[in-house]
Amino acid sequence: MARDDVVLVGVDGSAASLHALDWAAAEAITLGYSLQLVCSYALPSFTAASLDGGYAALDDTAIQEGARAVLAEARARADVLGVRATASVATGDAAGVLVEMSRKARLAVVGTRGRGGFADRLLGTVSSALPAHAFCPTVVVPMRAQTGEGDLEVTPSRPVRRIVVGVDGSPASDVALRRAIREAKAWGAELTAVAGVPLGSGGSALAWLPAAVDHEAVLADVAEGLAVVVERALVDHPGVEVKRHVLDGTGAALLTEFSTATDLVVVGSRGRGGFAGLLMGSTSQAVLHHAACPVMVVTSRSEDGPTEHQGRVTGIGDLYPT
Template sequence: MTHEDVVLVGVDGSPASLHAVDWAAALAKVHGFGLHLVCSYSMPSFTAAALDGGYAALDDTAIAEGARAVLDEAVARIAPTGVRTTSAVATGDAAAILVELSRGAAAVVVGTRGRGGFAERLLGTVSSALPAHAHCPTVVVPFRPEKPAASSRGTGTTPQEAATGPQEPVTGPEVAVAGGWAIGAPSEDAAGRPVVRRIVVGVDGSPAAEAALTRAVHEAEIWGAELTALAAVPVGTGAGILAWLPAAVDHEAVLRDVAEGLDVVVDRALADHPGVQVRRHVLDGTGAALLTEFSSAVDLVIVGSRGRGGFAGLLLGSTSQAVLHHAACPVMVVTTRASAEEWSPTELS
């Protein structure tokens, strides 16, 4: 089974969903895909006891017209991009509708924290449910800027340096400085539209993480972006699952072993992509904390979902939900279900 060349995006009229539309249009354009916009609504339901006479005639004409107006606004918004676009109004639960439609999409994009739009829809709940059930990779686009997390412990390497190399101090209205490293504004093209110039992918050696790495390499190649592969190892004092190791255990040796495993999976992913360069970093900390911190320095975070096992017994599967809730940039979630059954790089070329 292969996906059609279309990016699916949920729209509810909120600023968050319109921001997601912008990002989805950029993704569609760089891949040469089309864009399909969907606005859904549900009719209110009442118990018979709550109604005079036991029933009520509900006319959804006005609601459907409102949904169509939301779609028309979104279509007009992205018309200058030249991306071929279709749109549809659907009735039912937004998450369920997008999951079903994802069977025929290359990717699905939603916004998060979108309150106050058409029919007071809340995309936050959709963005939480969709990645685990979609039949293709899901991109969740945050609307508001996030404050960066505290810098990584005991590494001497900041996320900005790891993602983009050593940096000169940067100042100005478009840059916030926190924790001793510069946080750049989201990358945009000359027309002010979102682009992806820096990508970070979480890697732990699990099948889900390898699927995410494969997708990240392809995205880096398509966008011409810098790619960083990150393995998180909580070996520092009090830092989590490896902190209990006895003093006789060489923590540096643990880091070296993980780095060797990282090299193996990255080299395998690059076998058919000789032009892509990947920075590789093994850092002390948890995957969720480090990827969230990196999200302030890059344009896209890519994670696998439900990945268990892998080299050094690390766990990435629980990371995706935490990153989705706290990342400052768009997050792409690649599940083993989507990668194995629905997607391969050749289908997106």
């Protein structure tokens, strides 16, 4: 599908969304894109206390004015940051609006308060729903608590100097790897590909392995597969270097740990939508809600990637679900 060279940003006037806007502006400048700012709202209809028993819709004039004020602030911020931006007010559920608009965008960016826990992982939240359903890659920018009392403080956006991408040999992670390579090339960033093999005890995914299995041999086998995947992805990007790590652990846990010392985590998702695409235990959702840095989720439909029926690289396989 034809796409515009824009980064779509959902804003609502919160500190978290403005923090996401700052990150999106830096990304847009780096890639030579502009920003498309959108503020959406939904109005419920309710039974009016009228003699005829009819229905009345709430006058949304004040809400529209509030949305326009939010956009004016966001656009002024974009001007200060030196990036071109357009702005629009939309009616409807925020996640639904952004998903539809993502059909034409190169990238979608939203913020999250990043408190974790069940409340911030509800299936209906924008930061959960958008990455699973968007038609372009989505970046969720967390705003982490900086004090011991739970007060949230915005940390300034910084250049992307270190990128980590999760690789498991699946078509979804192949697409994520290629996108991570392009991001690293654009930013001049150091890129590391990580494959997790949950070999440890304590109910791991591979706890059924016989005790006689040589764990080091398993890791070595996966490392060979990872090398094949990375080299294949680098064919069109000569000169880009990718560090590789195969480690004992789940993809979600390893990527979350790496996020504390990196600027961007890239992860693939099958992007099937519906409940299956939002399972709490999936790698992409787990990383989204626990990472300390921005997370880019890339689905197979958001990039021109391989289809699900294409073969996986021997030695990696589906080691953790995305």
